[in-house]
Amino acid sequence: xxxxxxxxxxxxxxxxxxxxxxxxxxxxxxxxxxxxxxxxxxxxxxxxxxxxxxxxxxxxxxxxxxxxxxxxxxxxxxxxxxxxxxxxxxxxxxxxxxxxxxxxxxxxxxxxxxxxxxxxxxxxxxxxxxxxxxxxxxxxxxxxxxxxxxxxxxxxxxxxxxxxxxxxxxxxxxxxxxxxxxxxxxxxxxxxxxxxxxxxxxxxxxxxxxxxxxxxxxxxxxxxxxxxxxxxxxxxxxxxxxxxxxxxxxxxxxxxxxxxxxxxxxxxxxxxxxxxxxxxxxxxxxxxxxxxxxxxxxxxxxxxxxxxxxxxxxxxxxxxxxxxxxxxxxxxxxxxxxxxxxxxxxxxxxxxx
Numbered sequence: 001x002x003x004x005x006x007x008x009x010x011x012x013x014x015x016x017x018x019x020x021x022x023x024x025x026x027x028x029x030x031x032x033x034x035x036x037x038x039x040x041x042x043x044x045x046x047x048x049x050x051x052x053x054x055x056x057x058x059x060x061x062x063x064x065x066x067x068x069x070x071x072x073x074x075x076x077x078x079x080x081x082x083x084x085x086x087x088x089x090x091x092x093x094x095x096x097x098x099x100x101x102x103x104x105x106x107x108x109x110x111x112x113x114x115x116x117x118x119x120x121x122x123x124x125x126x127x128x129x130x131x132x133x134x135x136x137x138x139x140x141x142x143x144x145x146x147x148x149x150x151x152x153x154x155x156x157x158x159x160x161x162x163x164x165x166x167x168x169x170x171x172x173x174x175x176x177x178x179x180x181x182x183x184x185x186x187x188x189x190x191x192x193x194x195x196x197x198x199x200x201x202x203x204x205x206x207x208x209x210x211x212x213x214x215x216x217x218x219x220x221x222x223x224x225x226x227x228x229x230x231x232x233x234x235x236x237x238x239x240x241x242x243x244x245x246x247x248x249x250x251x252x253x254x255x256x257x258x259x260x261x262x263x264x265x266x267x268x269x270x271x272x273x274x275x276x277x278x279x280x281x282x283x284x285x286x287x288x289x290x291x292x293x294x295x296x297x298x299x300x301x302x303x304x305x306x307x308x309x310x311x312x313x314x315x316x317x318x319x320x321x322x323x324x325x326x327x328x329x330x331x332x333x334x335x336x337x338x339x340x341x342x343x344x345x346x347x348x349x350x351x352x353x
Contacts, residue, residue: 004107006099008091012061024058024066027051028077028085031067035074086272089288093264097127097147104135104145120144121313124153125166126234127262128300129283130197130330137326141316149232154185154303163308164194164317168234169350170201170298174241178234179350186347192309193350194302194318195343200335201238202295204267204278204285211276214293216246219253219277226255227266227275235263238296239279264288282335292335299339301350309344318342 013019023044030040041051059065066081077085120142125131127147135143148156150167157165167182169175205213211224219226229236243250250256255275260266263284269275271288285292308314320326321342330336 004103004110006103006106008095008099010088010091014061018061020058020061021054024054025085025088027054028066028081031075031081032077032085035076037067037069037075040075082272086268089268090260090265090272093262093268094260096264097262100132101146104143119313121164121317122146122162123164123166123302124148124156124162125164125302126150126153126168126300128166128168128199129263129281129333130199130300130336131166133326133329134320137320137323137329138317141313141320150234151182151185151232154182157191157303157305158185158187163304163313165303166196166300167303168199168298168300170238170241170296171198172296173245174238174296175298177241178237182350186303186350188347190305190307191303191347192306193345193347194304194321195340195345196300196302196321197330197341198297198299198337198339199333200282200294200297201235201280202282203293204270204280204288205291205293206270206273206276207289207291209291213277216243216248216295220248221252223254224276225274226253226258227269227278228256228259229266229279230259230261233261234298235280238298242295283333286334294335303347 010022010025011019023046026044027037027040030043031037033043034040037051037055038048041048044051046054055065055067062080064080065078066084067075068078069075121138122144123131123134124146126149131145135145146162153162153165153167156162169179203213203215205211211222212218213222213224218224229239240250258275260269260278263280264287266278266280267284267288267290270278270290282292282294304314327338327341330338330341
C-alpha cells in the first residue's frame, strides 16, 4: 500500500518577496557529513555547478556565506551554515512524532476512500524508534498510529479509543515505583501485555565528552549544560527516579528546566552545541554522532484487551512482530534488543512490588 509521509520544509523570503530553494539544507547536511561539496551535490541529486550556484544565491540572500571552501582542505560549514542546519534538524526532530501521527490519519483516510472501510488496528504509544518502524512492515494491516505520553496511551485504551497502548517501564527499583502509578489503568482481568523490546537509556554527550560527564553526579557538581524532556514523558520519569535513587537534587542541574519533546530533539539540541548533555535513548545519540553513557535499561510494552487477542488484526500484528524482517530491523537499532517480542503475558508482573 502506498504511504504518504509529511516532512516540514523551510522557505525564506525577504521584504521584496524573494524566496530561496530549501534544497540547500540537503547541501548543508552533505558538507557537514563529508566535508566536500562534490559529495554534498551528489546527496542532493544536483550537479556541482548547480550546487555552487545555489550556495551563491544563499550567500547573496543572507549577505554571508554558508559554506567555506579551502583549496586542498575541502569544505566546511560557516557558523551561519551550522546554525541553519541544526535549526532544521531540531524542527524535524521536535515535530516528527506529530507529523507521523497526522500522516497516519491521512493514509488511513485515503485507504478507506479507495478501498472502502476495513478493519483498522489503532495503536496509541509513547514515541520510540522501534514503534516508528511498524508502519513499514504492516503492509496488509491498516494501522492508525498516534503518539502520546504513556499515561495518555493507557487512558485511551481504557476508554476504547485504541486497541493497543504502548509504554515503557525501566528495569529495577525505578520501574517498580513507576508501575505503581499505572495500577489504576491496568486491569489484570481484562488486560494483557505484549512483550516488545528492551532499550538502553542514558546520558547523551557532545562528541569527545569535553565536560567529562560520566554519570549523574557530574550533572549536579559540574557546569555542564543540560537539556531535559517534558514532565509527562516516561524518559523524564526515569531520569527523576535515577536522581532520587542517587540522592541527587535536580535543582543543581544547569538547564534542568529546559525541555524538548523527543529523544531526537534532545540529541539535535546537543549536536547544535546548545547543551553539553541530555538524557535519552542510545539510538538518538548515535544518529546525531554523540557520545553515550548507558544508565538504565527499560522494557517497552504493548497492552491490549484480552478479548482482542483472537481477532485477526492482533494475530496479524503478532505475526509481524515475530517476523525475521522486523526483528532484524529492530536489532539494527543501537541500544535496542528483542525481548520475547510478540509473547503474551498477564499484567500482574508489572504491578508487583
